[in-house]
Amino acid sequence: MVNESASAVEVTDLHVRRGKHPVLHGLSVSVPRGVVVGLLGPSGCGKTTLLRTIVGVQVVQSGTVTVLGREAGSASLRHRVGYVTQDASVYDDLTVRQNLQYFRAVLGAPRSDVERVLSLTDLTSQAGQLVGSLSGGQRSRVSLAAALLGSPDLLVLDEPTVGLDPLLRVELWTLFHQLAAAGTSLIVSSHVMDEASRCDRLLLMRDGEILADDTPAGLLTSTGTEDTEGAFLALIRKHPLDSSDRSDS
Amino acid sequence: MNPQRTLATAGRVLSQVRHDPRTIALLLVVPSLLIGLLAWIFSDTPVFATIGPGMIALFPFIVMFLVTSITTLRERRTGTLERLLSMPLGKGDLILGYTLAFGLLAVAQSSVAVGFAVWVCGLEISGSIWLLLAVAVADAVLGTTLGLLASAFARTEFQVVQFMPALVFPQILLGGIFLPRDQLPDVLRAISDWLPLSHAIDALQAVATDAQDAAYVGGELLIIGAWIVGAVVLGSVTLRRRTP
Numbered sequence: 240m241v242n243e244s245a246s247a248v249e250v251t252d253l254h255v256r257r258g259k260h261p262v263l264h265g266l267s268v269s270v271p272r273g274v275v276v277g278l279l280g281p282s283g284c285g286k287t288t289l290l291r292t293i294v295g296v297q298v299v300q301s302g303t304v305t306v307l308g309r310e311a312g313s314a315s316l317r318h319r320v321g322y323v324t325q326d327a328s329v330y331d332d333l334t335v336r337q338n339l340q341y342f343r344a345v346l347g348a349p350r351s352d353v354e355r356v357l358s359l360t361d362l363t364s365q366a367g368q369l370v371g372s373l374s375g376g377q378r379s380r381v382s383l384a385a386a387l388l389g390s391p392d393l394l395v396l397d398e399p400t401v402g403l404d405p406l407l408r409v410e411l412w413t414l415f416h417q418l419a420a421a422g423t424s425l426i427v428s429s430h431v432m433d434e435a436s437r438c439d440r441l442l443l444m445r446d447g448e449i450l451a452d453d454t455p456a457g458l459l460t461s462t463g464t465e466d467t468e469g470a471f472l473a474l475i476r477k478h479p480l481d482s483s484d485r486s487d488s
Numbered sequence: 489m490n491p492q493r494t495l496a497t498a499g500r501v502l503s504q505v506r507h508d509p510r511t512i513a514l515l516l517v518v519p520s521l522l523i524g525l526l527a528w529i530f531s532d533t534p535v536f537a538t539i540g541p542g543m544i545a546l547f548p549f550i551v552m553f554l555v556t557s558i559t560t561l562r563e564r565r566t567g568t569l570e571r572l573l574s575m576p577l578g579k580g581d582l583i584l585g586y587t588l589a590f591g592l593l594a595v596a597q598s599s600v601a602v603g604f605a606v607w608v609c610g611l612e613i614s615g616s617i618w619l620l621l622a623v624a625v626a627d628a629v630l631g632t633t634l635g636l637l638a639s640a641f642a643r644t645e646f647q648v649v650q651f652m653p654a655l656v657f658p659q660i661l662l663g664g665i666f667l668p669r670d671q672l673p674d675v676l677r678a679i680s681d682w683l684p685l686s687h688a689i690d691a692l693q694a695v696a697t698d699a700q701d702a703a704y705v706g707g708e709l710l711i712i713g714a715w716i717v718g719a720v721v722l723g724s725v726t727l728r729r730r731t732p
Contacts, residue, residue, distance in 0.1 A: 326567055328568045332507045345496060
């Protein structure tokens, strides 16, 4: 078992429903500190719901979620967890710099942090532009930059690389690993399987359940497959969807 | 709650508005244009002299209600509210920040409306014009805070637009513009005593005719102030960090 203090996130028997639809039914998972953990699975499998729960903005039916040793959503965590939602959650009618200055003030981070995250996300030359006039990829980088303010201990990123050009994607993954090397824990969701190999650890998710929790190499070995896509298919064949799976938890 | 975060929020909202000059123009000009239209309609009658003060209460109140409720709803829809609530921003910081920002706009808007009504449309004010302005500003801020409250309850833009007739129209109907409040049926009269817009209209008419002393107007201002505080508190309490 993973030592409590060694894990960034500890989820035990989590039940969440959104509307009338149960999304997570008895999910348990542990996310280690200081590494990049990929949360992969098809659209609608509950990735966003799990991330929202970790950040503490999701109403939960039952189960415990511990983040950095504290209950998810507790006030002391609001300085320490950075969150990037799927759609860029920034103000279109402010410039890039004004957006970051506001979020910096809310976090109480040092003033110099704005320039730091601008250069980390390669947005310095766009800093004076209105966010509404930027491309989709640039907007999502502004959203990421806002989450980097105050150097949080845990970064929760919901599909941060969607719609980015390949070069930029590589740059972002390099950034994620730099942050992890400096001690930040990262959870990065994606529905693109080819991003799996870039993660230190993988969580494969399907229909509200974790199918696999392994390193990319370990996953390929255990399933005897060549790539993550194949591993995912092999796991699905091993765990066919079955209603009895769900009711026993 | 933290004054720096409240002020940062107010500053951010004002920067957003500043990037939209047309909104500023509409905010400042529309109430005055409507008052001007009304003065023109009743130009050969004594009607404008009686309903004019009420209109200074009415138009800024409605405009600020709509603008605020839609702005904050947009914050919810674009996900920035979710981001803010996952950050160390107090719920009160957000609501109060919005109140400050739109309160400032309300001061500008009411000043233009009062000035236009008095100096362009020739509305006769027997009492203090500063007292008139104070009541008009309080009333516009009231529209702001009720708009914040409505958007805390509403989940969609459609609902917000429905809140307008639901929360605002009864106050207009019972406020004494259509029929003086003392001629209303007893039950409606009692209800109208509890509605904040009634007190705003009463106060503005009192200043216009100089029929009451400053203490009376101050009392009415206190009632409006209590509604403002109540709406801010209720709006902060209604806001949830966790959503389904």
